[in-house]
Amino acid sequence: MTIDVRTAAVSVEGLSRRYGAIRALDEVDLTLEHGITGLLGPNGAGKTTLLSILATVNEPDAGRVSVFGLNPRDPAERVEIRRRLGYLPQELGYHRHFTVAAFLDYVAILKEVTDRGRRAEEVARVLAVTGLEARARTRIRALSGGMRQRLGIAQALLGNPDLVILDEPTAGLDPEQRLRFRELLSDLPGAPVILLSTHQADDIAAVCPKVIVLLQGRVRFAGTPAELATAAVGRVWAADERNSRAHLSWRGGDNRWRHIGDHPPAGAELVTPTVEDGYLLVSHAAGAR
């Protein structure tokens, strides 16, 4: 992924953050342009820490962050970043006694939309976008997990933000809701910068023109999903039996074993790698270091 740092909407250089003895982020460099960027990585890779720093919630120990040319270390510029931000934390808490509309109204106020009429317009807009119109008067405690996740996405879209940071937005969504979510992201007006953290490689393949793989607090890959899949070309095999010499083996839905590695078992056939294959290979390589 070749991006000019000077023109990137968001750039990060040498970003580090520790929690006690744990190094959550280790000299992370990355840039984001307008459009959707997927952030892939296992639990504990540092995704949530990176996203919360970009969302100006957490403070880094070291490194430089620039969001639309604004420096979050400067209090005034940090507020300006927040004015242009939509953020869905990984574990968003809700005021459970609020109705869906009241919660969105509350978040709209936090986003400085104090005019009552404008707030109602914004709340109506995001309810329509996320398909929650019929739930406007439902109390949050009565919503299912998937509905709450949609509500979380809805609040992030209030105010048409220029930077949308979504931490595991598809967690808890059923397949149909995930499809709808992908469609929603693709149709967002104004070409915002969207950073989407997920475990789901197929979400990345479906909606993200760019993908970053974060492992053990470091960026291990940055490029297009096709380039990530290409990293596994010639190293993914299908066979009828398990191969103990493969880096990774698992049984697929067709009851055949899929192997990632350099030593194909006898009778194995080479298959076209997916984004997930590329991700698993990069993860394995990083773990082997």
Added chain:
Amino acid sequence: MSALPGAGGRGPEAAEHTADDLLISYAAGTVEPVIAWSVEAHLTGCAQCRSVLSAHVDADRLARNRSIILVRVALPETGWARRLLCRFGVPDYLLRLLAATPSLRRSWLLSVVCVLAVAAGEAAVVGHGWNTGPPVGLARQADPAALVPFLLVAPLLVLAGVAAAFLPMFDPAYRLAVAAPFSAFTLLLVRTVSALVVALVPVVAAAFVLPGPGWLPAALLLPSLALSALALAAATVLNPQAAAVTAGVLWVFAALLLAATHVPLLIVRPTAQVACAVVLCASAAMLLVRQNRFEVGWIR
């Protein structure tokens, strides 16, 4: 509908209907209000004109307006307190922010009233001697020791209400508030001042029914305010939870010390009141000077 300007345009009954160009203007929202009302009055009873109008209405705009109306309906402005505050000019968005404050919720207030009732009830029963013999009336000269539980608990309840209004652990959507541009200090003030006022009302009311000095209700104000302000000021240098706990522990220690030295009512004396006033002013000054700690603080 011949009364309407520009009537006609649809067959032999044209004079009875609204003109197409007027309907187009109405659909675009460009007619004068008085004319619009006349058109609406006619549309109510004329299916033919409604049918003509529907062809000129922007469906997206209609859907948008419908959604906005549904949202407005879903955000009712009920409750006497809300109406009262609105009448006093409190902006509606501040009231929404208050709705997210746990210490302003009915369940919290009910708990406060129950705790106060127990403490005040104990003081009233013991202080009036109702449990030891014949009633001695409502004379306010009573055993000061009977007031110890109430004096210990009352300012702590006020502090708890204030703490619940500003501690992150009581705000499930705290991370959203941090990542939002709304002034954190304004949010803090709005919530804590409201929580303070609401908590002081039952405390002062309970003090009225107790034996003891006549100005006990008023005398409780300064310690309660000082304690809450101290917690807020301490939160500019300490972890907010540690600040609230420290203020609470200090109060418990002071109240128990006074009880142990048999002067529990020292708090109502002028010297103690002046001391509380000094703590209150110093804490308020520190809070104002260090308000940026709330505005700019990132979560560590």
